[in-house]
Amino acid sequence: MWELLAAATGVELGKLVLEQVLNLGKGALENYIKDFFKNSIQSGITRVNAQKLKKPMAEAVGSFIKRFIKELQINDVPDTSIEHYYKTAVKKFVQDQAVGSILGEAFGKDCQRIDYHQLQRLWRQQDQDNQWQFPKDEFDWCGVAKEYRFEVKGIIKANPELRSLLETELLEDIARNTAQISPGFALAKYRNSLKCSYGYLKLYTLDSTDRVDAIKLWQMFIEQTVREALPPTRYELPLDLQHQLQEDEQLGDLSPEALADYRREYFQQPLTKVLAAVADTQQAVILGDPGAGKSTLLQYLALDWVEGTTDTLPLLIELREYAIAPVKNFLEFLHCGQGADWQFDQQQLHDYLLEHPTLVMFDGLDEVFDRLTQSTIIYEIIRFSQQYPQARVLVTSRIIGYNPERFQQAGFRQFTIQPLDDEEIDEFINRWYNLAMGSDSDQELLKQRLKDAIANSKAIQNLADNPLLLTMMAILNRRQE
Structure with a gap:
């Protein structure tokens, strides 16, 4: 039979x-x-x-x-x-x-x-x-x-x-x-929704004492620096996983000499400010460590349109929400509004994407933990970029676990966010206390105390180059008044 x-x-x-x-x-x-x-x-x-x-x-x-x-x-x-x-x-x-x-x-x-x-x-x-x-x-x-x-x-x-x-x-x-009511295509209401969702830094999870004033993300954002290269840390894997990937021909030579070559090639790549880098590319993946500011970058780019500095409509899709939504594609996700910032009629959005420049951002590929689901979403992102050639497409992911092959084959450029340098750390501290404390007389004292702590401790220096950890330091420093 x-x-x-x-x-x-x-x-x-x-x-x-x-x-x-x-x-x-x-x-x-x-x-x-x-x-x-x-x-x-x-x-x-x-x-x-x-x-x-x-x-x-x-x-x-x-x-x-x-x-x-x-x-x-x-x-x-x-x-x-x-x-x-x-x-x-x-x-x-x-x-x-x-x-x-x-x-x-x-x-x-x-x-x-x-x-x-x-x-x-x-x-x-x-x-x-x-x-x-x-x-x-x-x-x-x-x-x-x-x-x-x-x-x-x-x-x-x-x-x-x-x-x-x-x-x-x-x-x-x-x-x-x-016969059903269409969600329409109300850009003014969408603008207000983005402002409500991303206008202020979400600090409650870091400090629930109500001692930090509302700080606007637009004012606090410190532009990151990037290299157009995959970081050598992506090769720092457990030995059993290294062997498995090498057996499957998904990972090259990881000898000490090869790793030294990877590091040398990586640090030879020039440094570029991230806004200039993404403005100059049609499709890109932004990689970074936890707390490096990947989501904050995308939210800032969305607020760029809210503040009126660009006419390019931003669409920000959080992939952890998309992965669990009962929808077939990104347009249906935005039509239903489940886990999205606003609802758009998918036919009108389809027409708009074909006819106008847009910035479509997919945040948190690494937050889709199921490998099969993640693989499908990568395929959908690539297909979306091909279906709507006027759309600039950005994807964010943590470094560990990221597989570059399919995005590389589809022509996506790949940038890695660098740690904050001394000048960026100094600017962050100054701006933070100016916005958080206003005319408070202790502002200068707290600024200098945190700067001195970073300068005098190698351990604190190694943490301060991460925006999330630096934010926590600024909050803890104020609590010690």
Whole structure:
């Protein structure tokens, strides 16, 4: 049977799946079809439609099975394991209605991806038998899902009845959306929202004593210095991780001599002020240590538009919020407003992005901890930059754990934020106490006390070049009045 399945296509493939894989009773099959299409056909499945949908559904399931088996073969799973275990296991897997409903997502309008993370979790729940050596780290669930979605497009194209049904669903969906209130494209209200969200430094988590006056980010921002290079600290990894990455050919030579070369090459790169660097690039990744001011930089750039110094509309997406939002793409995220600063009608925003220069900023790639989700988001960012060539795109990430390969291939420049130098530290202290204390007579005393502490202690010097830690020092220094 499996040999026939591997060779079959189209209607013949669907027939084999119905007979040999989804060999369910009439009522059970009808329920499976309803669950399969519940996320893609919102108006529901009638008994008549269920008969029309049965064959394309079975073709899709067959395509998924074939791609699943192919991925096992790519990862050198022995044919004996596939024959004796995996073919039965994948049959059981696709019979699960929860799996079917995910596969059915590919039939939805404008489907960009199916939830392959959930497919992976469901497989892990089922596959508890480790003796068959499932390649859990190497199995490309994202690639399987992409190829499956591509096959589904072909199934839809080849089936006129299915196309007609989906087009009817699309018209009904348009009617429903038209009847709803659009979030519009209110730039004046968006300006006020940004000012409210990012106008002042968020100091409460550092000092809850109410002794620090509200400090405007726009006034306090100290422009960082960057190098256009990847820092040598990204190679400072635990030995076991180094060996693993080198075995996978994802990491080069890490001998002491090679590391010395990396450091020398890095520090040979010229220093540039960050605002000039990002103004001169269309696509860039900004790397920095925790507390280096990556998020503050993006918020400052957004406030640049709020303060009227630029006409370029900024859009700031916090990726940790996007990763958990029930949306399919960045425009839908901004349309729904869940975790975003404002809501924009996605069709109007789409048109605006095509016709006007914008600054689109994606903050905190490192805060997306699930590697599969992070990989998908990188793909979406790159695709977004290609779809909207007028948009300047910035991405921020911590240094540790950052993989530059895909962004490099897509033409993104990569900058690393440098520690504050003595002049920048001095400017930070002066500006902080001027804004936090106003005309307080102790202002000069506190400034000098902190400067002296930094000058006289190597340990404090090593901390003061980080903006977040320097902020904490300024707050603690004032508490010691």
